[in-house]
Amino acid sequence: MSSWVQILLDFIWASSGLALVAFSLGLILGELRIVNIAQGDLMMVGAYSMYAMRGLPFLIALPLTFVVGFVLGLVLERGVLRWVYDKGFMTTLLATWGVGIILQQGVATVFTVSQKGIDPPLKGLIEIGDVVYPEYRIAAAAGIIALLTILLLVLYRTALGLRLRASIDNVEMAAVLGISPQRMFAMVFALATALAVLAGALIAPTIAINPTLGLSFLAPAFFAVLISKPGSLGGPVLGAVAVEFTFTLLQAYLNITVAESILFGLLAIFIVLKPQGITWSWITAREEAS
């Protein structure tokens, strides 16, 4: 009994973090038709940003880190990505890969490669039955769930969200209806970057911080996006829950390496068998149109 409460809490914690990253990855893929390989490295930037601001109160460092992420996103979109949109899918993939490497190297240069850590702002433990669980994880998971709810409400209930979904659906016709693709692309990339950075910031107190930490988050987030419908914005969130649920189940019975291998094997099979998932032709369709 107690072990199941523990597993459930771990599952909620892990899937909320993954959901935020998958949501941001899905947003970029949907609007810009780019797979952002650097998404995990952006999380890493968020963790280091919190480390750099460890002298400040957590609730002040967190929004500052979000702002850092937003500005970084704007700089990357205006400075790098917009030059490669019409150069084909492979070029954009390489461009974001390069951005990831630069971020890793940059951080390693400034902070060295030695592991860092930060204290959680809440150090207490919550007792549920005979399970004790860190307060911070429960608070952070609740915060992420609230944030995702607000984001989805904005996307599906406001004029701004309507414009964004239209632009994801058909960027040319959105332009005919007065919606600037350039502005949408910049805004979406900046927001998605800020969200990935924020996810890294929230996870930071629970992990060992090093320049390559993003790697382990990228693959599951990518799978969470791939198993959802193309262009869907809520889909990656559900995808993240599904990926983490499967992983949690496997991990309950197997050691972590075996569990991970089986998980990625299962996901690969699922993606091959699932015809309405994101396909190559969907990603590249816009290149032909423009």
Place this chain on the structure above:
Amino acid sequence: MLFAAHDIAGGYGAIHIVRNISFELDAGDTLALLGRNGMGKTTLLRTLVGLADRFAGGVAVDGKPLPPRNPRALARLGVTFVPDDRGVFARLTVAENIRLAQLAAYGETAPDVYALFPDLKRRMLQPAGTLSGGQQQQLAIARALATAPRLLIVDELSQGLQPSVVEDLARALIEVTGQSGLALILVDQNPKLAMRICDKVMVMQRGEVVASGSSAMLGSDPRFFDLLIVS
């Protein structure tokens, strides 16, 4: 002068498809653009609205020249476009498609598009991608009209649609252009239909305009139909 195109050359990337195209439209003018398949009608429309490349010439609204490849600049001046694939936002509902147009409206008084197309009113909450071809074309036209435009540009109104649906669409266009001073550029494979809706005609061949005049005049000239017959 509402809309003027002079000496337009356009195409895609480095490929020049249309050239030497000039015409002018006043409020309420209706122009049918005819020609066989592959003659450059779609390319001309897309060049005009900024979705294809303009290599030479100018487009002006109210005498004000417009930048190339900028559909938003035309939208802001009340020029809107219905592409040959209808271009509905497939994942958005019918109501959301219309709402977007209302958010982007140029004029104050858009026609009541749900009254014009009652079918759409019944399907307001349906994703546009699940509509039939005819319904999607109704939605595309309705969405364009909901922007309260001054100039509506339609590529292939009747293509692939049943005669009864085409008749409804034609009646709607005749009604709105007749009442409101809305100008229209219409491309259609059916010259009789296009000339019933439009007062003026332009015929394209291999990227250039080879005949133009009033629908009444050209419609009674046998050589005119020769230009349109697939040989």
